[in-house]
Amino acid sequence: MTGGQSGLVDWEQANRDHLMAELALLRLLLTESGRNDGAEHRRAEAEQAEIAARHRLPADSALDRLAHGFGLTGFERSLLLLTAGPELAAAFAAELRTACGSPWPSFGIALALLPGAHWSATTPDAPLRRWSLLRLLDTSSPINSPLTVDERVLHHLTGAGYLDSELATIARPLPVRTQVPAPLHRAAESVAHAWSHHRAVLLSGPQAANLQLVAAAAGAAHGRQVLLVSVDDLPTDATARRRTTRLIERETVLSGHAWALSLDGADPAERAAVPRAIADLDVPLAVLCDEDTAVSSDAFVRVPVDRLSAADRVALLRSALRRAGAPEQHAEEAAGTFDLTAADAEEAARDTALGTPLWQACRERARPSLSGLAQVLRPAARWSDLVVPEAQAAQLRALVASVRHRTTVLDDWGFADRTAAEPGATALFVGPSGTGKSFAAQVVAGELGLDLVQVDLSQVTSKYIGETQKNLRRVFAAAEDSAAVLLFDEADALFGRRSEVHDSHDRYANLETAYLLQRLERFRGLAVLTTNARSALDRAFTRRLRTVVNFPHPDPAMREALWRRAFPPGTPVDGLDPAELAHLDLAGGEIASVALAAAYLAAADRGPVAHHHVVTAARWELAKSGRSAVAKRVAG
Known part of the structure; x- marks a missing residue:
């Protein structure tokens, strides 16, 4: 048994001994009320026993802490102990019945029995009832109503602490990390300082995991465990929410917890309600929100938590790899690419120690989850699969280089000091449908070893005010966390020209476009937008x-190259001539569609893909766009 565990056991036993010694003094008030012979001697012995039990306590008793934390008077403290008596000692109920005619404590019994009695002790706003320490079973008769102690409070008195059952359904403890990067440690110190001055804190930043780490580290500095609650899990009814905040305050006194309230995913109405909900919440509290969330209240000390710099991420990942016993090779490249949180760095290091390549481990830990707003692809396409003119291929390779060597150029060579813009990149791929724009984005992401986040515009855009910005915020943040390449197909639907304002719809549409432009400018990764307009x-x-x-629309030479790649190696073909098929005026995407349709036709005929299969499929593809002619030399 460790010293800390031994000390805890010693306190728990001493606490119970002292609680029973105090209760013994109360029981004497019942059994010795007639001043029979020896009463004074027995009281003196009980008082000495209580003093001796108090001296054995290595720290304040649970009852002492409770009485001090809630500001109980001596009478209120004794009343609480009297109410708990039947639960703490089996004989207490019989003694109450004998002395007072009832096996249950009541306020009337307390007024007659306990010293220092005052009538305000059981009013609704007095501490005992305000904090639900005890309850009146019959509020119509406050004097004669039986009193009962709250179960959570009873267990606290005996030293058997646990989280209140109502709060346990909405709160979870935040783990404390042994290694905290210096910028996050400084933020935690700011939070702890504000808590020392009884101020709530607004922790804002783009990565929720790092906000939680800062809150947990601030709690550790105070000797407190931090419990995380989502604002979505708080009751919407004002009365029920007030009860929950009262329980939070009560639990803070009983267990010494600090609290983190997450606004992640909360709608604007919820965010606006936060200042009102916590206006009189007297607990160590940090409200966690992203950098774009506006919470206006003078009740908060604002502590921003920015993304870690590349150098800090490298140091963080190297430290995690050393502790996990994993090789540090390629740590600088991986940390420079993936914007890992401290928790993700530790998990990636553990995966690497178990044999997973570091790059893959970081990519898996950073992979975004966007629940319908975007499709996360793992591109397998390579340069050899892409058919574009050499000039365009050179541009795409330069784009890859700008992402791959970003840390070297911006940080090591100092270019970051010459611009206030974020070190991201935005590329526009322009061309007719089917010319390979989206496929090129896959090639770029695949060459970089990154995921491709293809935004679903039908899910991102919303007719409800503020929802489109909220969805875009999630998409951009997830792509930044994972270093994924962000793809907006048919970008003109989102990045279209702003119009004159004729009504509120126009005004909000323009605001959405303005937000999107600003967010794109701050984006730290690679964003690819495609358009044919x-x-x-x-x-x-x-x-x-x-x-x-x-x-460009492919010329015959490009079409021939596309036909040479159109059928996978495992596809049986018979007599297909790519040079002859190149006379079909089709774009790359159309050629891929024709090849697939021809393969199905051949499979239905139980034979290889032949020329007539391709001609039939080509006629169908041309008909989609109102074209029907197939070159005579191809049609035969």
Whole structure:
């Protein structure tokens, strides 16, 4: 048994001994009320026993802490102990019945029995009832009503502490990390300082996990465990919410917890209600929110928690790898790419120690979860699969290099000091449908070894005010955390020109576009936008582009190359001539569709893909766009 565990056991036993010694003094008031012979001697012995039990306590008793924390008077303290008596000692109920005619304590019995009695002790606003330490079973008769002690309070008195059952359904403890990066440690010190001055804190930043780490570290500095509650889990009814906040305050006194309230996912109405909900909440509290959330209240000390710098992430990952006994090779490259939180770095290091390649471990830990707002792809396409003119291929390779060597150029070579912009990159891929724009984005992401987050515009955009910005905020934050390449197909639907304001719809649509442009400018990763209507894009957007790649309709030489790649190696073909098929005026995407349709036709015929299968599929594909002619030399 460790010294800490031994000390806890010693306190628990001493606490129970002292509690029973105090209760013995109360019981004498019942059994010695007639001043029979020896009463004074027995009282003196009981008082000496209580003093001796108090001296054996290595720290304040649970009852002492409770009485001090809630500001109980001597009478209120004795009344609470009297109410708990039947639960603490089996004979106490019989003694009450003999002395007072009832086996249950009541306020009337306490007024007659206990010294220092005052009538305000059981009013609704007095501590005993305000904090639900005890309850009147019949509020219509406050004097004669039996009293009962709250179960959570009873167990606290005996030293058997646990989290209140109502709070246990909505709160979870935040783990304390042994290694805290220096910037997060400084933020934790700011939080702890504010708590020392009884101030609530607004912790804002882009990574919820690091906000939680800061709150937990601040709690550890105070010797407190921090419990996390989501604002979505708080009752919406004002009365029920007030009861919950009272329980939070009570639990803080009983167990010494600090609290973190997460606004992640909360709607604007909930965020606006937070200052009112906690206006008189007297507990160590940190409200956690992202950097774009507006919470206006003078009740908060604001502590921003920015993303860790590349150097801090490298140090964090190297330290985690050393502790896990994993190799540190490629740590700088991985930490420079993936914006890992402290918790993710530790998990990635453990996975690496078990044999997972570091890059893969970091990628898996950082992989975003966007629940319908976007599709997270793991691209397998490579340069050899892409058919574009050499000029465009050179642009795409330069785009890859700008992401791959970002840390070297910006941090090591000092370019970051010359610009206030974020070190991200935005590329626009322009060209007719089917020319390979989206496929090129997959190639770029695959070459970088990163996920591709393909935004589902139908899910992101919403007719409800504020919802589109909220969805976009989640998408951008997830892509930044995971270093994923962000793909907006048909970007003109989101980045279209702002219009004149004729009604509130126009005003909010323009606000959404403005928000999107600002957020894109702050994006730290690579964002790829595709369009076949560049003129429809807002001109302010084009200023934020690093690269514009034009994807032309393929010429015959490109079409021949596309046909050579159209069928996988395992597909049986018979007599197909890519040079001849190149006379079909099809874009790359259309060629892929024709190849797939022809393969199904061949499979239905139980034979290889032949020329006539391709011609039939080509006619169907051309018909989609109102074209029907197939070159004679192809049609035969």
